[in-house]
Amino acid sequence: MPWEKQFDVDGALTKAMNAFWARGYEATSMQDLVDCMGINRGSVYATFGNKRSLFIQALRHYDGLHRRTWVEGLCRSRGPKDAILAAFEEAIAAALGTGGRDGCLLVNTALELSPHDREICHIVAEGQTEMETFFAHKIAEGQGRGDIPETVDAGETACALLSLFIGLRVLARSRPEPPLLHAVARQAKALLE
Amino acid sequence: MPWEKQFDVDGALTKAMNAFWARGYEATSMQDLVDCMGINRGSVYATFGNKRSLFIQALRHYDGLHRRTWVEGLCRSRGPKDAILAAFEEAIAAALGTGGRDGCLLVNTALELSPHDREICHIVAEGQTEMETFFAHKIAEGQGRGDIPETVDAGETACALLSLFIGLRVLARSRPEPPLLHAVARQAKALLE
DNA sequence: CATTGTGTTGAACGATCGTTCTAAACTTGG
DNA sequence: CCAAGTTTAGAACGATCGTTCAACACAATG
Numbered sequence A, B: 001m002p003w004e005k006q007f008d009v010d011g012a013l014t015k016a017m018n019a020f021w022a023r024g025y026e027a028t029s030m031q032d033l034v035d036c037m038g039i040n041r042g043s044v045y046a047t048f049g050n051k052r053s054l055f056i057q058a059l060r061h062y063d064g065l066h067r068r069t070w071v072e073g074l075c076r077s078r079g080p081k082d083a084i085l086a087a088f089e090e091a092i093a094a095a096l097g098t099g100g101r102d103g104c105l106l107v108n109t110a111l112e113l114s115p116h117d118r119e120i121c122h123i124v125a126e127g128q129t130e131m132e133t134f135f136a137h138k139i140a141e142g143q144g145r146g147d148i149p150e151t152v153d154a155g156e157t158a159c160a161l162l163s164l165f166i167g168l169r170v171l172a173r174s175r176p177e178p179p180l181l182h183a184v185a186r187q188a189k190a191l192l193e
Numbered sequence C: 001c002a003t004t005g006t007g008t009t010g011a012a013c014g015a016t017c018g019t020t021c022t023a024a025a026c027t028t029g030g
Numbered sequence D: 001c002c003a004a005g006t007t008t009a010g011a012a013c014g015a016t017c018g019t020t021c022a023a024c025a026c027a028a029t030g
Helices: A009-023 A030-037 A041-048 A051-075 A080-096 A105-112 A118-145 A154-174 A178-190 B009-023 B030-037 B041-048 B051-075 B080-096 B105-112 B118-145 B154-174 B178-190
Strands: none
Touching (some): A009 A041, A009 A051, A030 A041, A030 A051, A051 A118, A080 A118, A080 A178, A105 A154, A105 B154, A118 B154, A154 B154, B009 B041, B009 B051, B030 B041, B030 B051, B051 B080, B051 B105, B080 B154, B080 B178, B105 B118, B105 B154
16 A cells, blocks of 8 residues: 655645635636645645535635634633624734735635535535624623623624624725724624623 | 617626626626627627626626615615615615525625726725715714714714625625524614614 | 728637546555 | 555646637718
8 A cells, every 4th residue: 555645735725725715716727726736736636626626625624724713712811702802803904914805715705606506605604604603602601791781682793793794804805994994893892882 | 980889788788797796707708798698709899898898897887777876766765864774674685585696796896806906996995985975974964863863973883884784795695594684784773773 | 882981790719727647656565 | 576556747638718800791971
């Protein structure tokens, strides 16, 4: 039984993810992917299947690597209310930072592919739903501590925060103006008071 | 001096707009456009230039035909506060209706092309800014009538409404669930109280 | 009616698309 | 050291991409 893979599969998937992230699914060609992944054409197909399959793996990779660990990081050494506010602040920082303008791969995919591909739509919807429940749980937790008033409806406000958050990532891609983005974050905070 | 055009230029542009609206820029081929516009390949190029130029014209067409007249319609026979609420209600109705799932061409374009094309980004940003000022003006108007409390900050709230509205259109494409969408609309209303 | 110039038509262009395949390079088990 | 089995490398596939072109159809002008 011969030979393990010579390249770093996870690293290659990360590079593919970044390419899809920056340019979207349709605008990223297999040639682009072969170039940026640094491995051979045949190896891409042997390892990841076809383009759609590679994209789905990259999307799941993003969902696990970025979103989930990011959300966990938000909670570490922060109270529930601050975790919510930090989500907005960090999204703004990412949009205005040097790497910026790429927004969120899940949001980008929600618009480009969700209406046309059931499996991809499911992954996107799942990620969005998890963000919604993250907000809802943190609100409930904050209410338990007395950080957030009981008059706030956790479920409804979570929907609003999700929508605000997604809107923020869209605006970050087309109007990366600090005053605008910070205004959105302040209004998110206002929903919790 | 010979011969005017034999086809309806405006109608053809509308058909192209619908194709881009449903599938996005990259996923819509010139062949798709030629088919759905009902005119010949050469006529498309002679009349609209290349693909990008056609898209830009379609985008401006959308911005004028749909968004602007839609906003005007919202204001007709409605008070300022109701006009804002109607914007959300109509967006939900469009998403859940039979034609639905296409969302808003400006929002779709904001994600797909804004970071990569300055001119397109400018059109998108302009449309978004006009929506923002629409919200801001209606809030101020509502405050003048006493429909909206003075404690509401018109500028900041307009940003939040814009972000909520955009988020709603994204969610409509990936999670067209009535309870979720209506929750967002209710929270938009709550921002005005 | 001939001329003029634009509109229409469909074939055709080279480039690139996603994908497959053949052959060489190589590590491991016998 | 040989045979087995995988990963490489890169050429090549047919299809489709966006775009151009030459030939033809037509209405207005002289």
